[in-house]
Amino acid sequence: MIQELIDRYVTISFQVHKKAETLIKRQISNELTNDQHYILRYIQQSGSCTSTELAAVFDVNKSAITAIINRMADRGWIQRTRDENDRRIVFLTLTEEGNQLYLKAQEKIHLLVESIITQFEETEITTFIQTFEKLAQILARKKDEEMGE
Amino acid sequence: MIQELIDRYVTISFQVHKKAETLIKRQISNELTNDQHYILRYIQQSGSCTSTELAAVFDVNKSAITAIINRMADRGWIQRTRDENDRRIVFLTLTEEGNQLYLKAQEKIHLLVESIITQFEETEITTFIQTFEKLAQILARKKDEEMGE
DNA sequence: GTGAATAGTTCAACAGTTTAACTAACTTTA
């Protein structure tokens, strides 16, 4: 019984993720990759952040972030500014161009997601998102446990 | 209202996917990448399949599949066999070693998923998976529509 | 039998990732 649920979950979560990623890619990928879009999104929402913070949020090494930010800074979407109080720290912010690019991509993604979630009953989708959010918390706790080992 | 739901969904689906991928990676990645695991999984469940089929299921170009299969065949996990009726077709099957590797990884992933989904009420998780499965169908339909354009 | 379609490969170019070694700056402590 549990085994069957596990298998259904493993199957479906992979499928949904793959399909969603492909659909989003099709909306934005002439200009942006999916990861670049999420980086822009994070910086836009936080106003400014550091590489270390991004590495923690995205669960990757800092050197992976450096590589991504390099490409995006070369294209003029992101700016690096050194903190004058602690000169080790580099603040990342969007340039005007980066901000425009993010807003354009975000609009397309919102239209896509809207066209999908309006196909559900509102109670169904809110319940779904609630469970999803609970899952995120459990996964975060799980990760901390495993890190602690 | 809808805007808020959309934003919650975009945020949470990305977070959950990232966290889940990292946890799975931590279970299996000394031997396998996540994509390699899903390829092994698909071939194991179907018994044998073709590159074209994998490319369709994984939503990538056939050349991406060729590259992945090359690496996995080099390591002795996957076997290529030409179809004698239609010599264009190459059947992909697991070697004994590939099968063992898959089973070992699958066991670890099942334990991980089990430890997570048992933290939910059974009705909550079945409802969740049902909506997830419905979502997969909608995404597949959506993709077909966009392809048709 | 010729032209079109299909299955798969190869290659160049790129994005993203890890690990290890590194620089620079700040903090602790003896």
Next chain:
DNA sequence: TAAAGTTAGTTAAACTGTTGAACTATTCAC
């Protein structure tokens, strides 16, 4: 306060995954 340790970020090599275009080999359609 000088030495040792920590923190933020970068660099470089090596790898996985991806696309797009050009290609080989085979089969199908008329």
